[in-house]
Amino acid sequence: MTDKALKLGISPINWVNEDVLELGDHYTFEDLMNDFEALGFKATENCRKFPKDPEVLKQALADRGIQLTSQWKGVLFSDPSRREEELAAYRKHVEFLSKMGSKVVVTCELGGSIIGDPRRDPSERDVKPLSDAEWNAMVEGLHQAGEICREYGMKLVYHYHIGTNVERGEEIDRLMATTDPTLVYMLYDTGHAFYGGTDPLNLLEKHADRLGYVHLKDVRQNVLDRVRQEKIPFQTAVIQGVFTVPGDGAIDFEPIFRKLDGIGYDDWMIIEAEQDPGVANPYEYAKKSRQYIDAVTAKLNIEG
Numbered sequence: 666m667t668d669k670a671l672k673l674g675i676s677p678i679n680w681v682n683e684d685v686l687e688l689g690d691h692y693t694f695e696d697l698m699n700d701f702e703a704l705g706f707k708a709t710e711n712c713r714k715f716p717k718d719p720e721v722l723k724q725a726l727a728d729r730g731i732q733l734t735s736q737w738k739g740v741l742f743s744d745p746s747r748r749e750e751e752l753a754a755y756r757k758h759v760e761f762l763s764k765m766g767s768k769v770v771v772t773c774e775l776g777g778s779i780i781g782d783p784r785r786d787p788s789e790r791d792v793k794p795l796s797d798a799e800w801n802a803m804v805e806g807l808h809q810a811g812e813i814c815r816e817y818g819m820k821l822v823y824h825y826h827i828g829t830n831v832e833r834g835e836e837i838d839r840l841m842a843t844t845d846p847t848l849v850y851m852l853y854d855t856g857h858a859f860y861g862g863t864d865p866l867n868l869l870e871k872h873a874d875r876l877g878y879v880h881l882k883d884v885r886q887n888v889l890d891r892v893r894q895e896k897i898p899f900q901t902a903v904i905q906g907v908f909t910v911p912g913d914g915a916i917d918f919e920p921i922f923r924k925l926d927g928i929g930y931d932d933w934m935i936i937e938a939e940q941d942p943g944v945a946n947p948y949e950y951a952k953k954s955r956q957y958i959d960a961v962t963a964k965l966n967i968e969g
Contacts, residue, residue, distance in 0.1 A: 671962055673955070674708030674734055675701055676880070676937040679910070679947040681714050683737070684780065685900055689942045694725070700948050702729050704955065708933050710771075711736035719764040726765075733765040734933045735878065737824070742806020743776030743799040744784075755810050763817040768932075769878045770814050771824050771852055774803050778829040780899065790898050795830045803830075804843050811848025822852040822877040827860050828899040834863035841872050851875040855916055856882025856908050856937065860889060866920050879925070879934040881958075883914030903939045910938040910950045912957025919961050926965065 677697055682688035694714045701709060709731055716722040726733055738758045741747050759770055775781040777793035785793070795803065811821040823840060825831045831840050837858075841851065851872050855865040857880075869876070885906055892902045911918050925934075936954055938945070 671958075672708065672931065672933045673706065673958065674710075674732075674933050674935045675704065675706040675951055676710050676935050677712035677714065678710075679936070679938045679940075679951060680942055681712055682903070682939060683713060685904060688904070689947075692942070698725070698729050698731070700951075701731060704948070704951055706731070706951075708732045708734050708935070710734055710935060711765075719761055723765055732933075733762070733767055734935065735767050735769045735771045735822070736762060737771045737773065739773050739775040739781045740806065740810065741774070741776050741782070742810070743774055743795050743803040743830075745802045748802075748806060748809075751806065752809055752813070756813050759813050759817055759819060763819065767819065769820045769822045769850075769852075770810075771878070772807070772810060772821050773824040773826050773829060774807075774831065775829065776803065778826075780826065780828040790896075792828060792830060792832075800830075800839075800843070804840075808845055808848050811845065815848065820850050820877045821848065822850045824852040824854060824857075824880075825861070826854075826857055832857065832861040834858075834861065834868065837863070837868065837872070841875055846875055849875075850877025852878045852880060854880040854882060854937075855911070855918070855921065856880070856884050859884045859916055860907065865916060866924065869921060869924050873924070873928045876928070876930060878932065879930070880937050881911045881918070881934050881954075882937040882939075883909045883911045883916050883918075885909055885913075886915040889915075904941055906940050906944065908937070908939045909945065910936055910954035910957075912954050912961075913938075913950065918958070919964070922958075922961055923965055 680689045680692045740751055777795055814821045825837045853876055858865040858868050888907045
């Protein structure tokens with residue numbers, strides 16, 4: 666794996682959290698761009714601090730030589746009564762990303778979740794399992810959304826995520842088994858796999874043929890152990906530092922990079938670390954993670 670082949674980007678969520686709004690709210694778009702440029706990253710995802718006008722945003726990113734790779738889109742396809750409005754909103758989202766030159770659409774079903782289902786009380790702490798009918802409705806909606814993505818020459822990449830109905834290994838397996846591989850791809854997120862109790866390398870080996878996009882995230886084992894023992898909810902776990910950048914946690918990324926290289930993955934990989942920027946300086950952590958990844962990939966070059 667060479668530096669030329671390694672397409673490494675950085676997520677704004679390391680600086681500005683999208684769910685816990687008080688985390689990093691003081692950062693501006695210019696702050697983020699200055700840091701990304703100084704760190705040498707050439708790709709990022711959309712953020713609430715970014716300009717909303719696609720033409721303005723596209724030019725601002727182009728001025729820095731940065732590509733917008735994607736943006737999260739939560740959906741409620743499991744509820745058929747919402748399908749028409751959900752697909753209309755999804756199409757607008759795809760149109761925006763298409764204008765930005767993005768190739769993948771990060772997609773996550775929020776039905777029954779504790780991270781964005783508007784039908785649930787914010788105080789609820791447990792995921793409400795989908796019935797078989799709801800699961801089938803979700804799959805149908807994902808297929809329809811995948812068709813929209815295909816119209817624009819893009820891919821729907823499904824983001825399995827803690828606090829949703831697709832977070833554990835068996836749920837990811839079920840999603841892959843029940844969806845059309847030409848319409849629904851997998852967003853491989855190392856951190857959410859580990860948090861959900863799945864070995865990230867095993868998951869990648871099992872579903873390598875569905876790989877569409879990569880998030881690189883690490884997990885602090887001591888925090889995760891406490892989260893599980895005390896049953897701490899996901900968003901609180903984020904604030905308490907369960908996630909960190911690659912090279913700073915429990916995940917061994919060397920075999921993961923070896924596998925990614927072996928299967929010929931040559932698209933963007935985005936470094937993420939949803940944590941409190943007031944505790945973990947995002948610039949310094951991103952710099953440290955980049956150095957770690959460079960060392961790992963250089964070692965693979967020597968070995969291979």
